[in-house]
Amino acid sequence: MSLTRLQINRVRNLKQVKLQDLARVNVFFGRNGSGKTSVLEAIHLLGMARSFRGNSVKSLITHGETSCVAFGMASAPGQAGAGVSLGVQRGAAGEAAIKVAGSPVKSVARLVEHLPLQVINADSFELLTGSPGARRQYLDWGVFHVEHRFLEQWQRFQRCIKQRNKLLRHGKMQQQELAVWTRDLATSGAAVGEYRKAYFRQLVPRFKEIVAQLLPSLGDGLELRYHQGWDRQASYEIALQGSVSADIDQGYTHVGPQRADIRVLIDGRLAAETLSRGQQKLVVCGLKLAQGQLMSEQGKGACTYLVDDLPSELDLEHSRQVCELLASMGAQVFITCVDQADIASVWPEEDSGIAMFHVEHGAVTRLPQPGGLLMDPPRQDSPINRSSIES
Ligand SMILES: Nc1ncnc2c1ncn2[C@@H]1O[C@H](COP(=O)(O)OP(=O)(O)OP(=O)(O)O)[C@@H](O)[C@H]1O
Ligand SMILES: [Mg+2]
Structure with missing residues (x-):
């Protein structure tokens, strides 16, 4: 549109x-x-x-x-x-x-x-230099626009984690109630993680291709890594089981899609710490353009x-x-x-x-x-x- x-x-x-x-x-x-x-x-x-x-x-x-x-x-x-x-x-x-x-x-x-809409402005540097929240928002924008089932799972996940954290904060919780929210959280969180992972896999080659044009000097040293927010060898359910005592002790959920992040690395170092301002802007443009390209390639229309x-x-x-x-x-x-x-x-x-x-x-x-x-x-x-x- x-x-x-x-x-x-x-x-x-x-x-x-x-x-x-x-x-x-x-x-x-x-x-x-x-x-x-x-x-x-x-x-x-x-x-x-x-x-x-x-x-x-x-x-x-x-x-x-x-x-x-x-x-x-x-x-x-x-x-x-x-x-x-x-x-x-x-x-x-x-x-x-x-x-x-x-x-x-x-x-x-x-x-x-x-x-x-895709915005490229002075705040877009946040994608590299800011907190993981900005990168999750970036990722979710893309998943939302290419995968219509994502929103429902994301909303379910948000509801579950809010309720679970509320229970954990209160300390004296009903074990049964915690188990119910943990089970729902495991399902919706795993779905959110899967959608993000699938999207990320498709995004990476587009991003690399664009950055190769804008910054050929970075060559093969450029890497985009996705962290799903829990041990990648384990299912989300298992990861939640493993963290339950820490969750109860500290009053919040330690693992899950709320901890996901994307890292942009150059020769193994964070791009935010290595690249010049101009180079950072080009990498940010690469990230934003890759999303638009993927969206239109998938027949979801062009973004503005x-x-x-x-x-x-x-x-x-x-x-x-x-x-x-x-x-x-x-x-x-x-x-x-x-x-x-x-x-x-x-x-x-x-x-x-x-x-x-x-x-x-x-x-x-x-x-x-x-x-x-x-x-x-x-x-x-x-x-x-x-x-x-x-x-
Ligand atoms: N809430 C507001 N009500 C009225 N004027 C405002 C308000 N907020 C900002 N302005 C003024 O609006 C003007 C235009 O701001 P804007 O950021 O759009 O300028 P710009 O053309 O992008 O400038 P620049 O080239 O410096 O980026 C500024 O003078 C600013 O002080
Ligand atoms: Mg301005």
Whole structure:
């Protein structure tokens, strides 16, 4: 799915912005503080109902206002007139109203499936340098979008571990009750672990192929390792049995998918400790691009990339290579930079599906395309579908 239309109300310094006929590649340029990142925040609000910086939703709402809203139309490539309208409103106290195709929905998962988003920004370094939680979130994003049975098991697992930890914390627990939750935890945790492992196996070759293009000097020294969160020789049930006395002593569950992690290693050392900032950014791009590639190869549609300040940390050649990879994937991209030329000079020349937007003091103005066209007319198989916008 890709976004063909976007309306933003009261998101940071964007009081009201309306964008029609969004292209496959949408570049937002402008001076510091003009509102470029805020446009990406608004798209993230629309696709995920929250900020991409992990900040509270309150920080998204324009100062002095009580709510922010993003509305958009998501269309599948080649499906004329088949767009799905999405709308998200968040209030200062955290309240959320989400609508998909005009009907209210309770679960964010319903929203997320219509506009799968991948973010590449300064916080993405967390994937290498941050806590395992960020890497589990990364992994689960991928599993969720390619394996529809994953969500149910993941939710079951979350419920079980919460209940089991609650019992363990209370100390005086009923052994029988603990056994019931342990049994359910073993089943759902094993399923979550299996889905993650299967996904990871498919992800690794894509990741390696992309990084080989971006950072050929790393060669065979690059390795991606998955830790499932318990001894890999044992089933999760056995691992839980082995840790039960430690769990009771310390009041929480020691082993399981909640401890899973992915490690990126270069010649056996952590990439976060070895690579330069620019190299780290390229590895992060590799991780994110590999997920998008896998998703579309599996017929699950293309995801939309939000790339904040692409040129930072990257030299021209590497910016060009990342742009070439993004362009070759055919995914929709929203990308920010300070000067128009920052992207115009590195995006593949032959790509005509690009629209430029100038951002100034919270106002967004589309530049006319060279030759007088706003943009190339969408092809039948293009994610940009004019008839669905106008209907
Ligand atoms: N809740 C808010 N209400 C109103 N304005 C805000 C709010 N939060 C941030 N701003 C302001 O919005 C402006 C735009 O911020 P944004 O991060 O989008 O800028 P930017 O164009 O990405 O800049 P840079 O090039 O420095 O990254 C900034 O001046 C910021 O101070
Ligand atoms: Mg910014």
